[in-house]
Amino acid sequence: MPTRDELEIVLLSLKVAFWGVAWSLPVAVATAFVLARKRFPGKTLFDAAVHLPLVLPPVVVGFALLVLFGRQGPIGRLLEPLGIVFAFRWTGAALAAAIMGFPLMVRAIRLAIDAVDARLETAARTLGARAWRVFFTITLPLAWPGVVTGALLAFARALGEFGATVTFVSNIPGETQTLPLAIYTFTQSPGQDAQALHLSLLSVALSLGALALSEWLVRRERPGSNDD
């Protein structure tokens, strides 16, 4: 059984990953739709920017977040009066997780939207549906498995996020110390390998659970399934 401390770490990790995904999912869906369906000047550049966190060292992303969203950073300074603080808070960990998982999420959703026959959207238009209605009644439901997959990938990525998090919000127990950070801390202290192992096993269990959940969701929502 996990101890209270371990449970706290797991809950924090879940909270960070959940909110990271929840905040970025709508943005990722919009981005994926634009990349899959729209043509505009600078699209290649935009595409590259979206994928940047995938190829950059996470530490670099974390440092960029620190520079931009730190208390003295250009964005952090604007947000602080509104009561939104990222630096050295769990919200910052969620932000780091969201940024690192974003390309994975966009990729999966974009592939799913690409696979939706655009002519179905055209057919819906001729039946009187405006663009936004077409998106919510045709495109999104048909791309649903991809949305679930994308969200899961990002969630798993968020549970494992280390470099950007530790650089941006440091390793503060109870605030920003997620599972990987805690495991790392234990491995750095002599004689605490058992705790590290314990947390690692918990981490594996969490990932498997997320995988099973997404599999179930996709199966349940698969369009065109036999039901007669």
Next chain:
Amino acid sequence: MIEVDIAIRRGSFAIEAAFTADAPIVALFGRSGAGKSTIVNAIAGITRPARGRIAVGNEVLFDSARGIDVAPESRRVGYVFQDALLFPHMTVAANLAYGARLSAHVGRFVDRDHVVSLLDLGRILDRRPANLSGGEKQRVAIGRALLANPRLLLMDEPLASLDAPRKAEILAYIELLRDELGLPIVYVSHALEEVTRLADAMVLIADGRVVAQGGVAEVLAGHEMQAHTGRFEAGAVVETRVARHDERFGLTLLAFDGGELVVPNVDALPGEPVRARIRARDVSIALSRPSGISIQNVFAAEVVSLSGEFGAIVDVRLRVGATPIVARITRKAAQELALAPGARVHALVKAVSIDRRSVGFA
């Protein structure tokens, strides 16, 4: 009354089409790639013309001079696509309801029960498109379009992906629509038998231009028909290689996957690739290998399909080895020989029918 006068540019392909029609069913007829679909897409508002004007009744849908371009969802132009395009994640009932719900504010043109009974959809309302036959899908697509209260219905080759019995079935339903609902229909097709059966007026399109328009019989009798559709030039192109020349009789033997084609002398060296065009009307069919006959080319063949269930003429698609060829025969002959897909026959081609003009160098 439908008025269309538009110019569309698609890369190097330009469409300049102007026609007016005032008939229950107007057929846009022409070869594949002539620009028919692009024209109906413009009427639906899916493709934006570079310039021009489109009006249905007294409603202007597009007018570049006046800056009018009604969005497709506001045009009330129904569209039945070749492959139905039913929403796969919805039941038949939900597909039917999709447009009906969105057009509830305009006067109901035909009610749901009427459409369901007219198209015989009652028993399949709970099914998903994946569990429908091709003909059922197309019927649902027609019903879905009708229930969106259109003032004009576009049908783009609605039978093209169906087999012969399904085609006949849907044709009958379209006739029913024409006779019962009084909804104007623009019907795109490259199948003459569909046009002659359904349409009252036709617009003949070739290379993005209207080359003839008017009543069906009138247009069919016109010389443009023959010149632009190649109706009488249907056939197959066979990829061959020169096997050898027969100096004594001035013949050339062309080897292809399926046999050797004897043709009058071709100016090519042995081994050179040559493309031979065999016109469908030059191919005859025999059930057994004939003897005592002047025809030089007799190939064992298999019937792949028969097209043209209407009218006097049938195109029989054959496979000689791996090579497809087409035989154009009368429907009477096809019936007497009991031709059906899979039948083993012999294809007869007169050597002299493949003249210099039918042979090209690949």
